[in-house]
Amino acid sequence: MSKHPRPQLRLFDPALVKPALAGAFAKLNPRVQVHNPVMFVVYIGSIVCTLLWVDALRGGGETNAGFIFAIALWLWFTVLFANFAEALAEGRSKAQAASLRGMKKSVWAKRYDAAGADGRWHGAAWLPRRGEELAKDDVVLVEPEDIVPLDGEVIEGVAAVDESAITGESAPVVREAGGDFSSVTGGTRVLSDWLVVRITVNPGESFLDRMIGMVESARRQKTPNEIALHILLIALTIVFLVVTATLLPYSIFSVEASGAGQVVTITALVSLLVCLIPTTIGGLLSAIGVAGMSRMMGANVIATSGRAVEAAGDVDVMLLDKTGTITHGNRQASAFYPAPGVTQEQLARTALLASLADETPEGRSIVDLARRLRVDDRPIDGARLIPFSAEHRMSGVDIPLPELEATGGAAVVAERVQALRKGAADAVRAYVQMLGGAVPADVLRTSDEVARRGSTPLVVAEGDTVRGVIELKDIVKTGIRERFTELRRMGIRTVMITGDNKLTAAAIAAEAGVDDFVAQVAPEGKLKLIREYQAEGRLVAMTGDGTNDAPALAQADVAVVMNSGTQAAKEAGNMVDLDSDPTKLLEVVETGKALLMTRGSLTTFSIANDVAKYFAILPAIFVTTYPQLQALNVMRLASPQSAILSAVIFNALVIVFLIPLALQGVRYRPVGAAALLRRNLAIYGLGGLVVPFVGIKLIDMILAAFGLA
Numbered sequence: 001m002s003k004h005p006r007p008q009l010r011l012f013d014p015a016l017v018k019p020a021l022a023g024a025f026a027k028l029n030p031r032v033q034v035h036n037p038v039m040f041v042v043y044i045g046s047i048v049c050t051l052l053w054v055d056a057l058r059g060g061g062e063t064n065a066g067f068i069f070a071i072a073l074w075l076w077f078t079v080l081f082a083n084f085a086e087a088l089a090e091g092r093s094k095a096q097a098a099s100l101r102g103m104k105k106s107v108w109a110k111r112y113d114a115a116g117a118d119g120r121w122h123g124a125a126w127l128p129r130r131g132e133e134l135a136k137d138d139v140v141l142v143e144p145e146d147i148v149p150l151d152g153e154v155i156e157g158v159a160a161v162d163e164s165a166i167t168g169e170s171a172p173v174v175r176e177a178g179g180d181f182s183s184v185t186g187g188t189r190v191l192s193d194w195l196v197v198r199i200t201v202n203p204g205e206s207f208l209d210r211m212i213g214m215v216e217s218a219r220r221q222k223t224p225n226e227i228a229l230h231i232l233l234i235a236l237t238i239v240f241l242v243v244t245a246t247l248l249p250y251s252i253f254s255v256e257a258s259g260a261g262q263v264v265t266i267t268a269l270v271s272l273l274v275c276l277i278p279t280t281i282g283g284l285l286s287a288i289g290v291a292g293m294s295r296m297m298g299a300n301v302i303a304t305s306g307r308a309v310e311a312a313g314d315v316d317v318m319l320l321d322k323t324g325t326i327t328h329g330n331r332q333a334s335a336f337y338p339a340p341g342v343t344q345e346q347l348a349r350t351a352l353l354a355s356l357a358d359e360t361p362e363g364r365s366i367v368d369l370a371r372r373l374r375v376d377d378r379p380i381d382g383a384r385l386i387p388f389s390a391e392h393r394m395s396g397v398d399i400p401l402p403e404l405e406a407t408g409g410a411a412v413v414a415e416r417v418q419a420l421r422k423g424a425a426d427a428v429r430a431y432v433q434m435l436g437g438a439v440p441a442d443v444l445r446t447s448d449e450v451a452r453r454g455s456t457p458l459v460v461a462e463g464d465t466v467r468g469v470i471e472l473k474d475i476v477k478t479g480i481r482e483r484f485t486e487l488r489r490m491g492i493r494t495v496m497i498t499g500d501n502k503l504t505a506a507a508i509a510a511e512a513g514v515d516d517f518v519a520q521v522a523p524e525g526k527l528k529l530i531r532e533y534q535a536e537g538r539l540v541a542m543t544g545d546g547t548n549d550a551p552a553l554a555q556a557d558v559a560v561v562m563n564s565g566t567q568a569a570k571e572a573g574n575m576v577d578l579d580s581d582p583t584k585l586l587e588v589v590e591t592g593k594a595l596l597m598t599r600g601s602l603t604t605f606s607i608a609n610d611v612a613k614y615f616a617i618l619p620a621i622f623v624t625t626y627p628q629l630q631a632l633n634v635m636r637l638a639s640p641q642s643a644i645l646s647a648v649i650f651n652a653l654v655i656v657f658l659i660p661l662a663l664q665g666v667r668y669r670p671v672g673a674a675a676l677l678r679r680n681l682a683i684y685g686l687g688g689l690v691v692p693f694v695g696i697k698l699i700d701m702i703l704a705a706f707g708l709a
């Protein structure tokens with residue numbers, strides 16, 4: 001299976017940078033600025049300094065015009081750099097959205113006005129309609145080479161569908177009425193046969209529209225964590241605003257009292273304020289959030305809420321299916337173990353009959369194995385299919401008795417049909433006991449042996465008589481053990497949930513290295529389990545695809561739904577994996593963690609940074625009044641004005657330097673939360689303290705070298 005990867009954009013791709021530069025200026029609109037209080041303070045500061053400069057040009061300035069101009073210019077740069085970071089992040093998302101929008105074409109649909117006389121749609125008369133004219137609950141026919149006009153549910157037919165426009169996966173998928181593969185997505189193309197589809201959305205509300213809306217961040221809302229961080233940043237800003245404001249009367253008083261030095265300038269105070277407030281994180285916060293969604297998209301996962309991306313970073317329990325997630329899921333029948341007194345052929349024939357109409361991979365593999373043993377594979381007329389259900393954990397056929405006698409079949413019971421069943425051991429046991437039979441001890445022993453080696457035993461019964469056991473082999477995916485070890489190091493508990501029996505579950509759980517497992521869960525059991533974990537205050541992530549997963553998906557904090565899944569499941573979850581890969585959950589969590597870590601690291605860095613700038617500016621401001629403050633001037637900067645200007649320049653440039661980190665994210669490492677905190681405090685806290693001393697000193701030296709200091 002090949003993939004057409006979406007075009008990957010380099011971080012500073014000219015196609016992104018040019019519009020982002022324009023966007024940086026467009027965002028100077030005060031109505032945009034006011035949404036980011038920290039940067040709004042810088043914005044106001046820029047305006048104040050610009051006015052002071054104009055005043056200085058007219059001869060009335062508080063100090064030399066050149067200095068005020070330089071400060072005003074760099075304050076404007078600070079605002080523009082933050083705007084640029086945000087515009088660049090949004091540009092990346094928009095480019096991704098554009099690649100999705102390319103999939104949205106206006107198509108003609110074949111809409112039915114009514115079903116045919118027999119109540120069936122296929123074959124009834126249809127009329128052409130534009131895709132935009134369709135509405136929810138309309139029924140359309142989709143034939144080979146037709147594009148599915150809108151998202152819907154298949155109500156008749158089976159067809160191969162090319163979903164590559166959405167998934168990038170070139171192998172066609174089968175979509176059919178009933179069951180877990182009945183949903184079709186607008187924009188995909190039918191390759192063979194036909195489908196009758198009931199449209200489930202109105203134009204403009206399709207899955208694709210919602211994806212585009214999300215990616216374009218138009219509907220992106222602040223997450224609770226972001227809001228909390230905003231409040232912290234605003235509080236810090238207010239504190240520093242008050243501190244800075246009180247310095248002015250203090251300075252006036254000091255100068256009057258001592259009769260020495262000059263009163264501090266407004267320009268210097270604005271500079272001090274901007275350097276003290278957390279502009280680095282304030283300027284990059286929104287870019288970090290947008291970039292997190294982009295990175296999910298890069299992994300082919302569409303998050304339908306920013307909150308879910310963040311919750312993914314905080315998840316502490318992960319629920320995973322056994323079959324298909326931890327194992328390959330392509331369970332194949334490998335052996336028949338007949339009950340005492342039953343021959344291999346008899347068991348194989350019964351198993352075959354019970355599977356002839358069973359279209360699950362398990363059912364087909366049983367037919368294949370029986371055929372390989374050259375068992376008579378003629379079907380029996382009039383046999384009624386009992387499809388597999390996860391609820392009952394059995395499947396089979398009901399065979400009308402006259403036919404059974406005609407084929408020289410098995411024991412005749414007093415009923416009119418002979419029931420052939422295969423299924424989970426306990427389910428079949430309950431079934432035969434209900435009919436008055438019992439499971440031979442030998443069969444139970446075989447079934448346990450099969451389960452202990454990680455295979456799934458299916459017990460076969462004919463009426464109330466057990467015929468034997470089928471072994472279904474499944475293989476644990478390679479590399480999955482290592483990923484669970486990683487998750488454990490991150491402090492995430494992995495729990496395998498399965499409808500399979502305890503012994504098989506235990507064997508697979510041990511082989512895969514999950515922390516815990518729950519066996520014999522019916523679909524609603526998942527919902528209960530999630531509620532229990534949440535009641536303990538844990539955040540739960542899960543994957544799913546079926547309609548019966550929907551309640552659990554709706555309950556989970558992070559719910560990654562397979563794109564191949566049903567409409568109901570997609571509605572219930574908060575992320576869709578376009579690749580339909582259940583192990584993607586691991587990447588989703590890593591991406592969420594990276595987002596939280598990036599934000600935490602840059603916040604730490606930003607605040608530590610501001611402390612250092614304090615030492616550059618404060619002595620510079622007061623040194624004329626208090627010469628002893630010269631002792632605090634540890635950096636030995638060229639002049640007080642150069643010190644202030646250097647700090648402001650550094651404060652602006654640091655935003656630019658951190659754009660790559662904000663957009664690409666801090667490299668994620670699978671270590672425990674405490675170790676991570678220590679490590680990040682060391683790197684970003686200490687780094688944040690040290691870097692400004694070096695940077696400001698460097699800028700000061702450069703300014704001095706050019707005679708600007």
Ligand SMILES: Nc1ncnc2c1ncn2[C@@H]1O[C@H](COP(=O)(O)OP(=O)(O)OP(=O)(O)O)[C@@H](O)[C@H]1O
Pocket residue numbers: 321322323324358360362363388390391393394395422423424425456457458497498499500501
């Ligand atoms: N086609 C089938 N016919 C009869 N019984 C089946 C069939 N497929 C599965 N079973 C039995 O039903 C049980 C439950 O199936 P279910 O799909 O709920 O869970 P599972 O596939 O074993 O595990 P998971 O929940 O991890 O997908 C299986 O373990 C198996 O014993």
Ligand SMILES: [K+]
Pocket residue numbers: 274275276277278279280610651
């Ligand atoms: K700052």
Ligand SMILES: [Mg+2]
Pocket residue numbers: 323499
């Ligand atoms: Mg299953």
